[in-house]
Structure formats: C-alpha cells, structure tokens
Amino acid sequence: MSEEDMRYQQPGFAPMNISLELGDRHPAINGGSKTYDDDGRPKRTGTLWTASAHIVTAVIGSGVLSLAWAIGQLGWVAGPVVMLLFSIVTYYTSTLLADCYRSGDAAGKRNYNYMDAVQSYLGGFKVKACGLIQYANLFGVAIGYTIAASISMLAIRRSNCFHEKGHKNPCHASSTPYMIIFGVVEIFMSQIPDFDQIWWLSIVAAVMSFTYSSTGLGLGIAQVVENGGFKGSLTGVSVGVISPTQKVWRSLQAFGDIAFAYSFSLVLIEIQDTIKAPPPSEAKVMKKASMVSIITTTAFYMLCGCMGYAAFGDEAPGNLLTGFGFYDPFWLLDVANAAIVIHLVGAYQVFCQPLFAFVENWASAKWPESGFVKREISLPVTPTKRYRLRLFRMVWRTAFVVVTTVISMLLPFFNDVVGLLGALGFWPLTVYFPVEMYIVQKRIPRWSTQWVCLQLLSMACLVITVAATVGSVAGIVTDLQVYRPFKTSY
Template sequence: MAVHRSLELTDGSFDDDKRVIRTGTLWTCIAHIITAVIGSGVLSLAWSTAQLGWIAGPLSMLCFAIVTYVSAFLLSDCYRSPHPVTGTRNPSYMDAVRVNLGQKQTWFCGLLQYLSMFGTAIAYTITTSTSMRAIKKSDCYHKEGHKAPCAYGDSFYMLIFGAVQIVFSQIPDFHDMAWLSVVAAIMSFSYSFIGFALGIAKVIANGSIKGDIGGIPLSSSAQKTWRVSQALGDIAFAYPYSIILLEIQNTLKSPPPENQTMKKASMISIFITTFFYLCCGCFGYAAFGNDTPGNLLTGFGFYEPYWLIDFANACVVVHLVGGYQVYSQPVFSFVDRWSSDKFPNNGFVNNFYTIKLPFLPAYKLNLLRICFRTIYVASTTGLAMFFPYFNEVLGLLGAFNFWPLAIYFPVEMYFVQRKIETWTKKWIILQTFSVGCLLVSIFAFVGSVEGVLSEKLS
C-alpha cells in the first residue's frame, strides 16, 4: 500500500488553470443535467397538476422551463471572468459569486447552495425508500394475494440506500462519475416513459379524461391556497439545476467554449425534460383525476402488471443512486479543498493510500474523505427517517432554493459581467423578472412549510 500526497497527473495533461485536462462533451453534459433534473420531482408532477388544474398546471411547467433556461443562460456565462470565453475559470458556483459579487455574498450563497444540496440528498433518500417499499409491496400482493397484509415501513430501505451511498460517496470527484450519470440518465428516461405510458393506458381503460380546470376541490379556500403553493414548490424542485450548473460546466473540454456547450446542452435537456414532465403530469392527472397520488408510480396499484411497476421503481432507485452523487459531490469537493488549504501539512487531510484489490483498479483512499462523507450520508439518512413526507419536503426544497440560487445570483452576476447600468432597459427587465420569481418563491415556501408542519403534527 503506497502513500503519497497528491492526486495530480504528472504527464503534462493540464488545462489553462493548471488542473487535470477536462474531457467532458455535449453528451456527458446532457447526461449530468438530466440526471440532476429528472429526479424524484417528476413523480410528483401529476399531483401538482391535480392541485393546479388543466390550465394552470401545464402552464406553470412551461413557465418554470423558460425560467430555468434563462437562469442557465445567464449562469453559464459566469464560468469565466471577466470575459465569458477568455477569462479565468470559476469551477464552482461559489467561485463565480466570489469573483463577481464579493466575499459577503459568497458566504450567503455557499450556505444556501450546500443546504440545498444537503436537502436534495434527503429528498432522494425518501423517494428511493418509497420505490423500494413499492417493489416489496407489489411482490407481496403478487405472491400472497390482493388481500394480504402487505405493509412495510420506510426506515429499513432508507438504511440500505444510505449504505450504498457511503460506498459511492468514495468516488473521488465529479470528473470520475460520468459513467454513473449516463446510467442514471437512462434510468430516468425509463421510469418517466413507463409512468407516461401507464398514464395513457389508464386513460384508455377509463374511457374518459378525468380532472377539472380548477384542479382538486377542497373544503376551504385556505386549504386550496396551501395546496397550490405546495404544487408550485414541487414544480420548482423538479426544474432548476443552477446549484450544480458550473460544477457540470467545469467538466467540459474546450474548444468549443464551455459556455456555448453548456447553453446548447441546457436547451436540449430542458426541452427533453419538459416533454416528459408534461406527459407525466398531464396523463397522470387525466388517469386519476381527484385521486391523483403524490408519487405517480404508486397510483397504478401493486397488482398487474406487477413486473412493469417493479421495473419502473427499480429504475427510480438506480437513478437516484447517481442523482444523490450529482448533488453531493460538490459538497465533498468543497470540504476537500477547504481542508487542504486550511491544513496543508496534516496527514489525515492530505495523505492518500493506494489500495489494490483483486480484479479492480487501484483506489486512492483518504481518511478525511471516508470520515466526512460517511457522516454526511448518515445525517441525510437520519433526517429522511425523521421527515418522510414526499410532496411536502420536495415543495419546501424547491421553494427554498428557487429564487436565490436560480434567479438572484445569476441575474446579479450577469449585471457585473456585462457591465449593465442601473435603470437601463435590460436592468429593469431582469429586475422585474427577479422580483416576480421572488414572490412565487415566497408563496411556495410558506405553503410548503405549512404542509410539513401539518404532516408532522397529524
């Protein structure tokens, strides 16, 4: 077992910032984005459409798609500063904020960004346990009969998922997980398509399209307002990927310029995801109407075709194994960099031990990585077990990070990059856009908090 203090290559393969040369392409970028975007959020979109109704539901998804692309367009130009093509690289969201907006806003951004990533890891743990439990329940009904007492809890499956993530969290960094994102993206397409197809099949079997223009009726206007706000939070959670956009962009090779590749990848990815979102949301609502479930795949029953439901839920599990890592690796990289800068001579932080296992490539083990990443996964698993509320947690997370991370910082950095003066036409348009998104975010956040508290107290 060899011990060394650096993981950098020594064969001269370095980019213009003295780091290992990037090899990412348009297609690996699309895979990373789809892995990040089409996650557990797609399973809640039929429920969101049911709360909003036939007009507001699809329209809200289209509006969030446009907002997400505008956000990605603005943010991709911030990868290099001061010029978006020839400037110095900003390999992370926080680096871009630091260069363009200063240290104080960097701390605020970092707090929001890493809290959001941590929360997404919790949401993915909840979703995965729901799908694993659905597989077990479906198999039980198939073997024991439809009247069998097939009841299972979530905690055991959350612990299994946590154990798997402890292993995958030892992947060194984003550059080493393109294969995982490709697999996860294929899985996301698979279960989204199955949910879409099952929705069509159920509409045909019903012989009618269910649902109403105003959505699910509730006993009071206050309850309807809270549900609408939670639905908007769920849609907000399903779309933006701003918090990891620059980390994904940092994997791209150049030429062509990284911002051009990212804009093209964002357009393709958002078009694809919006198509699947509209299909799953609309056909799910058309199939179930007022009985639309919070998680689309659990609404088709646990009977026949049980194997197809099992396969769809298995795809969710495999996808979220990769999705968890897409949102966690930036946190891990930040801790690695900060610790190395703070304690440059500490062996616990900086020493790497090369371990060679039979039939496997050599692995470079670091004690800090093992300890911190294990604690991180354990904490997300524990909180998921304490707050296992699917729709409410997704809505809360979506509302929490939507405005500050997807709108405010990209807009403010764009002003600095392009030297846009106050009260010019472009400044007024973008500020109006930002304020409008802020109001939506506040509305969704308040309703989602109410939903979590109501579930916890009930």
C-alpha cells in the same frame, strides 16, 4: 509566486479535484499539455452529451413523480402553464449562469464552482450567502432522494404483496430499513473522488430516468383508455372536496414541487467545469446541453404530469408510481421503481459531489499539515489502476451519508420535502445570483430597460419562492401532527 498559485493558497478556494499535489498543478513539471489544462489542473474530457447526461440526471429526478399531483392542485389550465413558465425561466437563467463560468470573457479565468463565480462577480457577503444556500440545498436534496429511493423500494415490496394478497390488503411496511439499505450503497458510491469521475454513473442514471418516466407515461395512457376519457378539471381539486385553506396550501406546494423538478442550477457550474477546453467555448456547449436537456425533460414532464392527472383526476397520488394509483402489471411497476432507485443512486452523487469537494478543500486549507486530512492509501483496483483512499474523505463522506439517512427516517414526507427543497433553492440559485452576476459581467446600466426587466423577473420569482415555501411548511406541519418517528408505516 504566480497568481494561480496564490489562488490555491486562499482558504475559500475550492477546486473540484482535491487530490492534486503541487507538481500535478504545473504542466511544465509533469510533461506537457496532453494530461493537463492551461491552468495546471487535470485535462477535462466532458462533452455536450456527458454534460446533458449530468443535467438530465439532476433534473429528471424523483420530482417528475409528483407532477401529476401538482397539476391536480392547479388544474388543466394553470398546471401546464406554470410548468412551461418554469422551464423557460430555468433555461434563460441557465444561459446567464453559463456565461459566468469564466470571469470577464470567454478567455477569462475559470470559476470551478458556483461560489467561485459569485466571488468573481459579486464578492463580499453574497459569497457566504450563496454558499450557505447552495450547500444547505444540496444537503436537503440528499435527504429528499433518500426518502424517494426508500419509498420506491418499499413500493416494490407492496406491489408484490398486493399481487399475492389482493388490493384490499393494507400491506403496511416501514420505509426505515430501505433508507438504511440506500444509505449503505451511498457510503460506497460516495468514495468516488470527484465530479469528473462519475460521468458513467450519470449516463446510467439518465437511462433509468427515461425508463421509469416512460413507464409512468405508458401506464397513464393505458388508464385513460380504460377510463374512456380524461379526468380532472380546469381549476384542479375543487373547494368542497378540500377546504379553502387546504386549496391554497396545496396550490402553493404544487409550485414548489414543479420548481424542484427543474432544479439543477446549483450544480450547473460544477457540470460546466467537466467540459473539455475550447474551442468551442464551455459556455456554448453548456447552453446547448441545457437546451437539449430542458426541452427533453419538459416534454417528459408535460406527458407524465398531464397523463397522470388525466388518468386519476383529483385523486392523483403524490408519487405516481408508489402511490398505487396503478396496481398492474405488478412486474412493470417493480421494474419502474427499481429504475427510480438506480437513478437516485446516481442523482445523489451529482448533487453531493460539490458539497463533498467544498468541505474537503476547506479542511485541506485549514489543516495543511494534518496527516489525517492529507494521508492517502493506495489500493490496487486492477493490475494497471490503483485507487487512492483518503482517510478524511472516507470518514467525512460516510458521516454525511449517515446523518442524511437518519434525518430522512425522521421526516419521510415525500411531497412536502420535495416542495420545500424546490421552493428554497429556486429563487436564489436559479434566478437571483445568475441575474446579478450577468448584470455585473455585461455592465448593464442601472434603470435601463434590460436591467428593469431582469429585476422584475427576479422579483416575480422571489414571490413564487416565498409562497411555495409557506405552502410546503404548512404541509410538513400537518404531516407531523399524525407522524410517529420510526413507527409510521405505509
């Protein structure tokens, strides 16, 4: 048995595409290399632009809408500086992580997902810790995106209500029905077998993200012109308007919101695994894709966040397009919020596909002879194409969407949930594991200048993560004091 075949027998092995049978893994059996890569897996077709689309879909998510509020808590000085620092750190660590896609050097064994990379370089307990953090964070992102999508759908209804009945009408409504609608859509979208087949969804989602970001930017500029100048202050919301304790909690939560706005490291390896075989190497393409995406998103973040704060100052809403800092033109708000919903449909899949694949591969290794796990039903889609429906995949993914939807109904706090997710995932997945794997890969001597600098970076980001987590938890606790499950309306 070859080393590659032995690898497929390992219980912890979790390739992205689980529908392959033994014959599919061997080019010699299936007739050459036009269909399969050198490791026997289906040939990858991803490019710089599809990888960039995946990253933009993951990065310019609902987090962009909370940035005006985040800058409002930190002020004109600290807000943009913190955002710029997060972008620099995220790009730098993403280059470290991209180098870890292959074990050893550019010609080494491919690591198909984040856990594979950690297993190759660090091993032991760190693999389990990485998996727990990564998949818990992916689960949390699904909840956060369900909340965000429902709030945007609700905002469309309220926008039309305000237009018909006036701005003073409360137009209260519950977000619960809209969470159910989003959940039903995701049940169907989740049946797309694997990451490599959602490239078209990522491109649509990326276009939508630019649509609503541009709308928010345009409305912010219009509001600044109407105000006759910029609002806000150098230090953000001042003590007196809020208590000193609230100032601390909100500032820490703002760090979490900004961290969430840059979170894509947890799916970076999975995105890189869609890039077609070298030359050039996958790492070079991924680094270019990361640079293009982060420069683009940081420019949008700066413009949207800063213009939102300039337009509303200390009263900047937690969600720029659904907090009703803007009321008119109501149709433009409807278009922007519809774009958010479409984007989040795609972003949900970008983040959840690695989790889906992990569970399905674990089940295949645990019960290799199970008919329920292995059985496929071939359904005609077009005269020339058929869809292979796996019963386990359908049941498990449907159950996952149902659970995340129910939890979203119980905790519909957009800003606090976004801040908590950003805080929990930033240090371990964006900084710690990439730094540690890079040190092992490059054999950087302990206590050398480079080693010390990398450790200082990691420790500084750990402090930020702990602080942001505390601030976000404090915000959720405050919200829970007045919230009534399934009853509270907006």
